[in-house]
Amino acid sequence: MTGGIKVKQLRDIPISVLDLAPIKEGSTAADSFHNTLDLARHAEEWGYKRYWLAEHHNMAGVASSATSLVISHVAAGTHSIRVGSGGIMLSNHAPLMIAEQFGTLESLYPGRIDLGLGRAPGSDQAASRALRRGLGSDGSEFPEQLSELRAYFDPNGAGSRPLGVRAVPGEGLNIPIWLLGSSGFSAQLAGQLGLPFAFASHFAPDYLLPALQLYRSSFKPSAALSKPHVMVGLGATAADTVEEARRLATSQQQQFLNIIRGRTGMLQPPVDSMDGLWSMQEKAILQNKQNYSIAGDPSALQERLLQIVEETDADEFIIASQIFDHSAQLHSYELIAQLFKEN
Structure with a gap:
């Protein structure tokens, strides 16, 4: 206790997985699934x-483009x-279709489905044009699309959905x-x-x-939530030694490097050093x-995670871990889970 306020420990914070369903060099989308x-x-x-x-398009190294289908596969x-989705890029879709898709998922797997929504396209300009053909949206209509989507779930028909149009399944769920x-726009809107x-x-x-x-400053209590609730996304790579973890993390660093250079590709094997790349x-x-x-x-992760808890006062963490070797990825997530249980 500090000044009567309980300091959060790692064991107090739920953790989740953010998966981009990476397609690795030498593998296929089927392997990814x-x-x-x-x-x-x-x-x-x-x-x-x-x-x-997560929904991404036109990326050779990401298999989760048909996000709702992969969610069903996992559920x-x-x-x-x-x-759930982390997230569905709503500007790419008609809100009615997302309401029906997630109404279907919730009907199939009741009490287990989350609908995370993003405003960005999750793709390059060419793919965005192909996806949005006929939608007439550049992402600026997100608040209106969100209002329409939420109205489809409302059994009383409140909101901005077209008159006489219902989401079946979806309505009442x-x-x-x-x-x-990744900026202030959605933060303020969520609040x-x-x-x-x-x-x-x-x-x-x-x-x-x-x-x-x-x-937090713009938050207004609602039927969905009485107080602010924040989930912070982290990249985390855990291994038995710091040296091995840093080597494994070079796969993700190579992926970021490609993004900086404006190109995409399959997830690459780790390298001993990024120097020269x-x-x-x-x-x-x-x-x-x-x-x-x-x-x-685990010791190094614990030290940094406790700093992030103090900085953010996060209610949850969601962990993204782009590791090339599947067994090493499993071990990383297992070490992280143990860390949150024991500290």
Whole structure:
């Protein structure tokens, strides 16, 4: 206790998995889906609360483009872990279709489905044009689309859905909606609507603390939530030694390096050193981007995680871990789970 206020410990904070369903060099999307389900089953066993999958398009190294289908694949192969989207990029879709898809998922797997929503396209410009053909949206209509989507779930028909249009299945179902973001826009909107908020600090660290402050200061209690609820996204790679964890993390660093260079590709094997792969400028940019990405043994992770708890007062963490070797990825998530149980 400090001044009458309980200081959060790691064991007080639920943890979840964010999976991009990576397609690794030399493998296929089918291999990715097999690994995703295997990881989800282990995550359920180790006590993770949620298993979220992200919508991305036109990326050779990401298999979760048809996000709702992969969510169903994971939910069908597990028993109790919550499964959802981290997130669905609403600007790519008609809100009615998302209401029907997630109404179907909730009907198939009751009490286990989360609907996390993002405003960004999750793709490049060419793919965005292909996805949004006929939708007439550039992402600026997100608040209106969100209002329409929420109205489809409302059994009383409140909100901005078209007259006479219903989501079947979907209407009357209680599917938790989260807003996801990497800036202040969704943070403020989530606060004003009284919705839970998840921040992608694993790739937008500079905006994390301002966004959390904006969310909490603008929060208005709602039927969904009585007080602010924040989930912080972290990149984390755990291994038995710091050296091995740092080596494993080079797969994710190579992925970020490709993004910085404006290209995509399959997840690459780890390397002993990134020297020679990046320029000094790229190294500086990437290291700044990874301020909330941790690689180390359990002791090193614990030290940094406790700092992040103090900085953010997070209610939950969601862990993204892009590790090339599947067995090493499983071991990383197991070590992280043990860390949160024991501290």
